[in-house]
Amino acid sequence: MRSSATSYPEGSAAFPHRGLVGIAGLAPHEIMFLLDEAEQWVDLNRHAQKHRDLLSGLTIINAFFENSTRTLLSFEIAGKRLGADVVNMHAATSSVKKGETLLDTAATLNAMHADAIVIRHASSGAVQLIGDKVDCPVLNAGDGQHEHPTQALLDALTIRHAKRAFNGLRVVICGDILHSRVARSNILSLSSLGADIRVCAPPALMPVGIEAMNVAPFHNFDAAIAGADVVMMLRLQNERMQGDFIPSPREYRHLYGLTLDRLSLASPDALVMHPGPMNRGIEIDSNVADMVERSLITLQVEMGVAIRMACLDVLTRRARGVEGWA
């Protein structure tokens, strides 16, 4: 399934948003538009010569106030492949550690005339706050427990490469749903694309009222995984927990870990996903994570670069005066 199932309007009407703070507020055709835009970059990235001058002269700042490996690297590679000047700001060595407020940091970034700012922050809502204060587009690379829109887009692109259609696709998302911005953004995007979503977590890690997000909640993983087409596993977000949410990692693996035995309860061609970083032997066993024919985990990383190239291109079109976008 490479081409869009939905049609979208021409020019900026296809994606009329100034930035990308979340999947909430995006129409299904806007999500499909970004996925379709990413396909050209999937192709380019598979060639030896991967450089384009599309964003030449533009400055992109990656302001990461929280740790990251793949998201930061993939935004950096995406910006550089499109020819932009990319600068990474690491909070650990910045003035944030000297007590500067978020709004002062925003004003500083703005004064440097960035053309796009990519932000990761531990507080839900921080990206919107900065977005309201700066003149350029902001892209959310994960804000607290709120959203991680490019992760959901790369997950949708991965699913689209591996499966035929989103409509009626049975997806189970299992793990620390409560603290997961990945779960939240994926629920919003996959349900708006027509997937049938089950979420599974221990009672303490299931958000109250999650049914309102159009998902079926489960506490029993064996029941939740039955017949699933896609099994998406999540890490326990220990850094967002105060106190103990699970009895022990061993007990957690026993009840909620993706083992080979458990995967056999899913549909025979079920595919396995994980946003990373994985805690092998806790939420997922190595012999499942490394199954070449079933695991999409490295494909997810590959799709991440293409999706971020698409987002950076689309969101800077207005500033670049691209026809139909100015």
Ligand code: NCD
């Ligand atoms: C996720 C995140 O940071 O929210 N990782 C990622 O972006 N690939 C998930 C996680 O940290 O568990």
